[in-house]
Amino acid sequence: MKPSLTPVVAGLALAALAASSVASAQTVLRASHQFPGGQGDVRDEMVQMMADKVAEADVGLEIQVYPGQSLFKADEQWGALVRGRLDITALPLDYASGRHPEFSATLMPGLVRNHEHAQRLNDSEYMEMIKEVIQEGGARVLADAWLSGAFASSQNCITSPETVEGQNFRAAGPAFEEMLEAAGASIASMPSSEIYTAMQTGVLDAANTSSMSFVSYRLYEQVECLTEPGEHALWFMYEPILISEQVWQELDEAQQEALTAAADEAEEFFAAEAAAIDQQMVEVFEENGVEVVSMSEEDYNAWLEIAKQSSYKNFADNVENGQALIDAALAVE
Numbered sequence: 001m002k003p004s005l006t007p008v009v010a011g012l013a014l015a016a017l018a019a020s021s022v023a024s025a026q027t028v029l030r031a032s033h034q035f036p037g038g039q040g041d042v043r044d045e046m047v048q049m050m051a052d053k054v055a056e057a058d059v060g061l062e063i064q065v066y067p068g069q070s071l072f073k074a075d076e077q078w079g080a081l082v083r084g085r086l087d088i089t090a091l092p093l094d095y096a097s098g099r100h101p102e103f104s105a106t107l108m109p110g111l112v113r114n115h116e117h118a119q120r121l122n123d124s125e126y127m128e129m130i131k132e133v134i135q136e137g138g139a140r141v142l143a144d145a146w147l148s149g150a151f152a153s154s155q156n157c158i159t160s161p162e163t164v165e166g167q168n169f170r171a172a173g174p175a176f177e178e179m180l181e182a183a184g185a186s187i188a189s190m191p192s193s194e195i196y197t198a199m200q201t202g203v204l205d206a207a208n209t210s211s212m213s214f215v216s217y218r219l220y221e222q223v224e225c226l227t228e229p230g231e232h233a234l235w236f237m238y239e240p241i242l243i244s245e246q247v248w249q250e251l252d253e254a255q256q257e258a259l260t261a262a263a264d265e266a267e268e269f270f271a272a273e274a275a276a277i278d279q280q281m282v283e284v285f286e287e288n289g290v291e292v293v294s295m296s297e298e299d300y301n302a303w304l305e306i307a308k309q310s311s312y313k314n315f316a317d318n319v320e321n322g323q324a325l326i327d328a329a330l331a332v333e
Contacts, residue, residue, distance in 0.1 A: 031087065032066045077091050088243050151207075152219060165183065168186045199219070214281050
């Protein structure tokens with residue numbers, strides 16, 4: 001009987017060897033972001049969609065997604081990405097403005113007025129300038145994503161500039177910090193993932209962040225009034241999916257094509273969802289007893305005047321090509 005088993009054993013050995021070769025040929029990319037996983041956050045869904053589409057392409061490429069800062073903290077992701085320690089991230093780009101001050105132009109008060117305007121910016125000279133800095137820094141954009149944002153406070157409704165006076169405010173990014181400080185607020189800097197605890201412990205009175213983060217981080221549990229983006233959205237933030245340039249260059253052509261195709265689908269999905277997120281935020285906050293208001297055009301223009309005298313001026317004076325970036329953004333109708 002023993003000789004008759006030899007071909008079977010040999011076959012199993014060959015199959016095991018073949019399986020091992022396939023496994024070793026599989027390239028695994030780690031994707032990190034700060035947003036809650038599996039809870040309907042569209043940024044997490046965007047990355048998960050890319051992972052699914054890449055797997056379907058069957059090009060020896062896999063994306064493992066690590067949501068909720070489970071792999072890297074929010075403010076560590078850019079550094080890890082450009083050093084090749086992280087492969088992919090969904091990142092609010094302004095978080096890396098300490099290394100590349102130009103990125104503050106992607107979270108500048110009033111530069112983006114609505115979701116349609118944001119889509120037009122994606123194909124503009126302004127975005128070409130931003131992406132050049134991204135690539136020089138060691139990363140590349142796989143998918144564009146813009147989110148509008150809101151203001152909220154445990155003290156009062158944020159409308160005109162005088163309504164922020166004396167409040168401890170979390171402002172997303174240097175440009176908003178400068179504008180709010182000029183209006184009389186005190187500033188505390190932190191990622192959006194830390195706002196809830198800071199409000200709960202009294203470190204913060206108020207905050208601005210993306211509409212999606214207001215919902216995902218359950219900030220309706222800590223505030224009395226929300227100022228929705230409405231027709232006069234002062235706050236828009238660029239939150240692209242990025243890949244390490246070093247990692248990109250190590251992929252073969254089929255893998256790069258599969259990743260690009262997956263990113264295109266994810267970007268289209270995100271753009272379709274983005275506008276609906278604002279309404280979802282309003283509904284969730286109202287359901288939880290939070291007052292919801294909008295800025296008037298007069299309020300919006302008053303904030304822009306403060307921004308021009310503070311954040312716009314500082315950016316133009318202190319950032320290389322700062323004025324050119326602002327002008328390029330404002331040139332997009």
